[in-house]
Every structure is written in C-alpha cells, then in structure tokens.
Amino acid sequence: MKTRYFTRLLGPEALAVALFIVFLFPFFIVLINSGKTPFEITQSPLTFPSDWAKIPQNMALIWTSPNVQYSSSFLSSVIITVVSLVLLNVLSSQAAWVLVRTKTRLSSGIFLMFVAAMVVPFQIVMFPLLSWFRELTVLTGIRLLRTYTGLILAYIGFGMSQCIFLFHGFIKSIPLEIEEAATIDGCRPAQTFYQIVFPILRPIHATVVVLNGIWIWNDYLLPLLILGKGNRVMTIPLAVSNFAGAYVKQWDLILTAILMAMIPIVVLFLVAQRSIIRGMVAGSIK
Amino acid sequence: MKRRRQHGAVFWLFLAPVLLAFLLVIVVPFFLGAYYSFTNWSATARAGETLKLIGLANYARILKDPSFLYSFLITAIYTVLNMIAINVASFGLAMLVTRALKGRNVYRASFFVPNLIGGLILGYIWQFIFNNAIPSIGTALGIAAWANPANLLLAKSTTALLAMVIVGTWQYAGYIMVIYVAALETIPHELIEASFIDGVSAWRRLRAITIPLTRQAFTVTLFLTLVNSFKQFDVNVSLTAGGPSAIFAGRPLYGTELLAMNIYNQGLRSNDMAGGQARAVVFFVVLVIVSVIQVALNKRREVEL
Numbered sequence: 001m002k003t004r005y006f007t008r009l010l011g012p013e014a015l016a017v018a019l020f021i022v023f024l025f026p027f028f029i030v031l032i033n034s035g036k037t038p039f040e041i042t043q044s045p046l047t048f049p050s051d052w053a054k055i056p057q058n059m060a061l062i063w064t065s066p067n068v069q070y071s072s073s074f075l076s077s078v079i080i081t082v083v084s085l086v087l088l089n090v091l092s093s094q095a096a097w098v099l100v101r102t103k104t105r106l107s108s109g110i111f112l113m114f115v116a117a118m119v120v121p122f123q124i125v126m127f128p129l130l131s132w133f134r135e136l137t138v139l140t141g142i143r144l145l146r147t148y149t150g151l152i153l154a155y156i157g158f159g160m161s162q163c164i165f166l167f168h169g170f171i172k173s174i175p176l177e178i179e180e181a182a183t184i185d186g187c188r189p190a191q192t193f194y195q196i197v198f199p200i201l202r203p204i205h206a207t208v209v210v211l212n213g214i215w216i217w218n219d220y221l222l223p224l225l226i227l228g229k230g231n232r233v234m235t236i237p238l239a240v241s242n243f244a245g246a247y248v249k250q251w252d253l254i255l256t257a258i259l260m261a262m263i264p265i266v267v268l269f270l271v272a273q274r275s276i277i278r279g280m281v282a283g284s285i286k
Numbered sequence: 287m288k289r290r291r292q293h294g295a296v297f298w299l300f301l302a303p304v305l306l307a308f309l310l311v312i313v314v315p316f317f318l319g320a321y322y323s324f325t326n327w328s329a330t331a332r333a334g335e336t337l338k339l340i341g342l343a344n345y346a347r348i349l350k351d352p353s354f355l356y357s358f359l360i361t362a363i364y365t366v367l368n369m370i371a372i373n374v375a376s377f378g379l380a381m382l383v384t385r386a387l388k389g390r391n392v393y394r395a396s397f398f399v400p401n402l403i404g405g406l407i408l409g410y411i412w413q414f415i416f417n418n419a420i421p422s423i424g425t426a427l428g429i430a431a432w433a434n435p436a437n438l439l440l441a442k443s444t445t446a447l448l449a450m451v452i453v454g455t456w457q458y459a460g461y462i463m464v465i466y467v468a469a470l471e472t473i474p475h476e477l478i479e480a481s482f483i484d485g486v487s488a489w490r491r492l493r494a495i496t497i498p499l500t501r502q503a504f505t506v507t508l509f510l511t512l513v514n515s516f517k518q519f520d521v522n523v524s525l526t527a528g529g530p531s532a533i534f535a536g537r538p539l540y541g542t543e544l545l546a547m548n549i550y551n552q553g554l555r556s557n558d559m560a561g562g563q564a565r566a567v568v569f570f571v572v573l574v575i576v577s578v579i580q581v582a583l584n585k586r587r588e589v590e591l
Contacts, residue, residue: 012385016393019379023396023456026411029419045418046426091307094300102297110301117312119577121517123546124570125315127553127563128322132315157311160304189296218404220520221550237406241524244410251414258407265402273395280401281464 027262034058034256041251058256067246068257072232073239080148080223080235081216084155088212089205092160096167097193101179111168114161122158126225129154133226144226148233151226158222159212166282170204171197210279217265236261323567327560344564352535354565357548361516364447364544368454368515373507375459380466381496394467397460405457409524412453416440440525443532443541450542453521458514462507469503470496505584512580516573519546545569 033041035049035058049055062070099111133144144150174197182192220237227233234242240261244254269276323344325337348354379397383390400408416439424432431437439449473496481491497504522528522544528551532541543551549569553562 009385009387012382013387013389016382016387016389019382020389020393020396023400023460026408026415026456027399029415030411033414042418045414045422087303091303095304098297098300102293104293106293107297110305114304114308117308119574120312120316121566121570121573123517123549124319124563124566125312126550127559127566128315128319129311131559132310132318136310153307154311156304157307160307161312164304189294190299193300214402218406220404220406220523237404237520240410241406244524251418254410255414258410261407262403266399269395269399269402276402277395277398277464280461281468 030255030259030262031055033251034259036252038250038252041255055256055259058252059260062253062257062260068243068253069232069234069239070236070257070260073234073236076148076233077217077235080151080155081213083148084152084159084216085209085213087152087156088159088163089208091156092163092208093167093198093201093205094193095160096164097171097197099164100168100171101176111164114164117161118165122221126221130225146226146228146231146233151223154222154226155212155216159215163208163212166204166207167201170201174200206275207279207282210276214265214276214280319563320567322560323564325560327563328557344560345568348561348564348568351561352537353539353543354548354552356532356534356539357543357545360447360542361545364450364454364518365512365515367448367451368458368518369508369511371451371455372458372462372511372515373504375455376462376507377466379459379463380470383463384467384470394460394464397463399460400457401461405518405520406524408453408457409521412449412456412521413440413525416449441530443530446526446530446542450518450521450525453525454515454518457521458511462511465503465507465510466500469500473499501584501588505581505588508584509577509581512577513573516576517546518544519550522547 029045032048033045035052035055037054040049062068064071099107130145133150137143137145142149144153178196178200179192182196183189187195218237219235220241223235223238224241227235227238229238229242240254240257243257247253322337324339324341326340327337383394383397387393421433421435421438424430424434435441439445439452477495477499478491481495486494522542526542528540528543528547530541531538533539540548540551545565546569549562549565552565553559556562
C-alpha cells in the first residue's frame with residue numbers, strides 16, 4: 001500500500017505543493033514587504049525584512065494616519081456590510097416566504113420579475129442611478145448620495161434578487177404542515193414566519209451572509225459612485241485606492257494597507273472555511 | 287375564505303420593502319437609462335430642463351468611436367483568453383485535488399483564497415509583483431529577460447492584457463475548481479474502475495468519461511467565467527488603470543481599457559453621460575445575447591446519466 005502511494009501519488013502531491021506555493025506567493029510577497037523601508041523594497045523585494053517589528057509599526061502608522069483614514073474606513077465598511085446583511089436577510093426571506101406560500105399569478109409574476117433582474121449588469125443602471133438619487137433627495141429631503149443610507153439602499157436593491165431566489169428555493173422544501181400546526185395553535189401569519197419559519201432558514205441565512213458579505217466588503221465600483229471621491233465616508237477598497245493613487249511608489253505603506261485589508265477576511269476564512277466555500281459556490285450555481 | 291385573503295395585508299407588508307428597493311434601485315434607473323441613451327443627457331444638465339431627444343445619434347456616435355470599438359475588441363480577446371485559461375486551470379486543479387492526496391484540503395483552501403480578496407486589492411498586489419518582484423527574481427536566477435525593465439509585462443498594452451489574464455486566472459481558478467470538484471465527485475466509481483480494467487489510456491478516459499459526465503458543470507462554469515470576464519472592472523483599475531497607450535485606427539488611446547472601464551470613463555471622466563449610457567446599453571444587449579447562446583449551446587451537449 002505504502003509503495004503504491006509513492007509510485008502513483010508522489011508526482012501529483014509534489015505538483016500540488018508547487019501550486020500551493022505559487023497560489024500563496026503573492027500574499028507572501030505582501031507580508032514580507034510590509035515590514036520594510038521603501039529603499040529595502042526596491043532593492044530586494046524577495047528577502048525577509050531585516051526587522052519584523054516594522055510590520056506592526058507600519059500598521060499603526062496606516063491605522064492612525066489622517067491621510068489614509070484607515071480606522072474610520074474600517075468602521076464604515078463594518079457598518080455598511082453589517083446593516084446591509086441584516087436587512088437583506090430579513091427583508092428577502094420574508095418576501096420569499098409570502099411569494100412561496102401565495103400561489104397566484106401575481107405572486108409568481110413578481111418572483112419572475114426578481115429573477116429576471118439578476119441578469120441586469122450594474123453598468124446599465126449606474127449613471128441613471130446617480131441622477132435619480134439626486135432627484136429623490138430633492139423630492140424627499142433624504143440624502144442618498146455620499147451617505148450610508150444611499151449605499152445600503154443600493155446594496156439591498158442589487159442584492160435582493162439573488163437572496164429571494166435562494167430563500168424561495170429553500171422555503172419550497174419546508175413542509176406546509178409545520179406552518180399549519182402553528183396556525184391551528186393560534187399563530188398569526190407574521191408570527192408564524194418569525195417564530196417558526198425564520199429559524200429553519202439558518203443554512204440559507206449563512207449562504208446569504210457569506211455570499212453578500214464578501215461581495216459588499218470587497219466592492220469598489222458601487223461605493224466609488226455613491227460615496228464618491230474625497231468623501232469623509234469611505235470603505236476600505238476606496239481608502240486603499242485613494243491612498244495608492246496619492247502615494248505612488250510608497251509600496252511599504254500601500255502593501256501594509258493591503259495586508260490590513262486582507263487580514264479580516266483571511267481570519268474569517270480560517271475560522272469558517274467550509275461554510276464559506278459551500279456558501280459562495282452554492283449561491284452562484286443556482 | 288382562504289382565497290379572499292391570498293393577497294392580504296401580510297402579503298403586501300412583507301413584500302413592500304423589497305418592492306420599494308427594487309423600484310428605486312433597479313426598475314426606475316433601468317428605464318431612465320434606456321430613455322437617456324436617446325437624449326443629449328450630461329452630468330451637469332438636470333433632468334427635465336435641457337434634456338432633448340436626439341434619436342439614435344448617441345448610438346451612431348459610439349459605433350464610430352475608435353475608443354469604444356477598441357475596448358470591445360480587447361474585451362472580447364480578454365474574455366476568450368480568460369475563459370480558456372481559468373477553465374483549463376481549474377479543471378486541472380479539480381482533477382488534482384480529487385485524488386487521494388495527503389494535503390488535499392489544504393490545497394483546496396489555498397487555491398480558493400484569492401477569490402475572497404477584492405479585485406481592486408489583488409490588482410495592486412500584482413502590479414507590485416509584475417513591476418518589482420519579477421525583475422528581482424530575474425536578477426536572482428540570472429534570467430536577463432526578466433530583469434530587463436523593457437520587458438515588464440505592464441509596459442506594453444498587449445502584454446498588459448496578458449497580465450490581466452494571469453491575475454484573472456489566479457483570482458478565479460480556485461472558485462471554479464470547487465464547482466468542478468463537486469461534479470467530478472458525482473462520477474460513479476465503477477465507470478472509472480471499468481476503464482482501468484479495460485486498459486483505457488488516461489487521455490481517452492478524460493475524453494470519453496470525465497468530460498461528458500461533467501458537462502453540466504461546464505455550462506455553469508463557462509457562463510460564470512464569461513460574465514465575470516466581460517464585466518471586469520476592479521482588476522483593470524488597479525493593475526493597469528487602462529494604460530499603457532496603444533494606437534488604434536490611427537488614434538492613440540488607452541491600451542487596456544476594458545468595456546466596463548470605457549463606460550465609466552466616458553460617463554464620468556469625459557462627462558458624456560448619454561454616450562456612456564448608450565455604451566452601457568450596447569454592453570448589456572451583447573452580454574445577454576452571448577450568454578444566452580453560450581448556455582443554449584452547452585445545454586444541448588449535456589449528457590443525462
């Protein structure tokens with residue numbers, strides 16, 4: 001048995017290790033160069049830093065620098081991602097539930113409309129969205145451009161179709177008897193949904209959180225348009241691109257900012273690897 | 287009794303928030319956009335004030351604009367190259383990690399990681415690698431061609447496009463790999479064993495068993511890679527920013543400006559919102575047509591087991 005492994009799988013195993021190194025090499029480069037001076041970086045981008053303590057020092061510099069606004073951008077990214085995720089989960093699951101449990105033409109028509117919207121690329125709505133949000137602010141007095149409100153509203157609009165689609169598929173498989181029993185016990189419809197159905201949806205909530213969390217956290221174009229450049233409110237990708245644009249060739253600080261942008265996601269991935277891979281793939285196959 | 291309450295208060299109450307968001311973010315902008323593409327819309331003019339219908343003039347204009355035609359051309363090239371590179375790489379990776387390797391879970395996870403980081407950030411990382419790390423590796427290994435600054439991939443528009451394909455493949459291969467892995471694991475073991483007993487060559491086993499039985503996965507992966515490559519924006523911004531320049535139809539223009547970036551720049555940099563919007567409409571129509579054709583072609587070739 002042992003010899004069979006060596007003859008048949010040693011080659012593939014070696015290949016896989018080589019690919020493993022190739023795939024992680026870029027991250028390794030970021031890590032080692034975050035701990036160098038600009039001079040060290042241009043002289044020898046491949047060597048280990050002479051002083052590892054420079055990494056936390058550079059990080060502290062980025063975190064507190066008024067030019068990068070990293071700490072406030074981090075907070076903004078957290079707020080935008082968390083609020084959008086909570087709303088997407090609650091609003092699309094309740095919508096999907098009434099769409100599944102109401103068997104009428106209107107109901108399936110609305111569902112089809114949402115599904116059809118999934119093919120609309122962002123590019124075709126982005127310019128009119130800007131002028132339309134401006135008009136809406138004039139009409140309602142609610143500021144949508146350059147604010148959290150507008151960006152979160154946009155994330156709900158662009159994310160909901162897929163979420164409803166995912167919830168819809170799952171709710172269809174929940175036996176109706178459970179809900180009927182609740183109704184007999186005197187539950188009102190809204191109560192039935194929030195107390196009985198909502199907890200059953202946990203696996204899909206997880207998928208929705210993973211799929212949309214990664215998207216919103218990393219997204220660049222939508223915040224760029226809605227929040228704009230030179231705004232006090234920035235997300236991490238906006239902050240990094242601003243900084244990288246303004247400090248061309250200051251690779252020590254740019255790479256440190258990149259390292260810091262990656263840390264939260266990588267930590268999360270190490271903790272919940274399986275559900276993240278499953279969630280991200282399940283979402284787009286359906 | 288039940289029939290009358292089908293569209294009761296709860297139905298509308300539960301749907302109202304998403305319907306409102308859908309209306310405000312998708313429906314209204316979509317139709318406004320289609321309308322604006324037939325007008326002289328610009329960012330400074332407020333809607334309703336100076337807006338004039340000018341028919342198909344925007345479309346006629348962009349179809350004669352070298353920058354748009356050039357973007358279309360390189361986006362097509364980029365998309366095809368990216369689709370091939372990603373799918374070949376990820377299918378290979380999937381074949382590798384479905385074998386009984388010792389560290390296969392570690393390999394799967396590490397191939398997947400690039401996908402978790404945003405394209406914008408990946409682009410900056412690779413800009414550093416192409417411009418700084420590669421020449422340094424060249425010097426260390428004594429490969430003069432790599433060390434020569436004139437040979438930097440990002441220095442010429444043709445090779446810069448290739449660099450975007452490399453980054454795109456690295457970013458996306460692990461993700462597509464997971465889809466192929468799921469498909470490969472559904473192939474019945476007996477079929478593979480039978481082919482071993484019959485002494486079938488590895489190449490023939492791939493052509494006659496593995497690929498036909500994973501066709502369904504190919505429909506999905508080709509669709510995903512097509513759409514994502516066609517819409518590429520983030521990596522484009524941070525890796526090349528559209529440069530370096532190239533000459534097309536006798537005019538200098540951005541050498542690696544893919545369609546999504548071309549649309550953005552036309553609307554917001556050149557302040558030609560109507561022109562940008564018309565480009566976006568063409569972009570949308572082409573994307574829909576191409577992806578429908580692709581899915582239809584692939585569906586026909588799927589094999590039922």
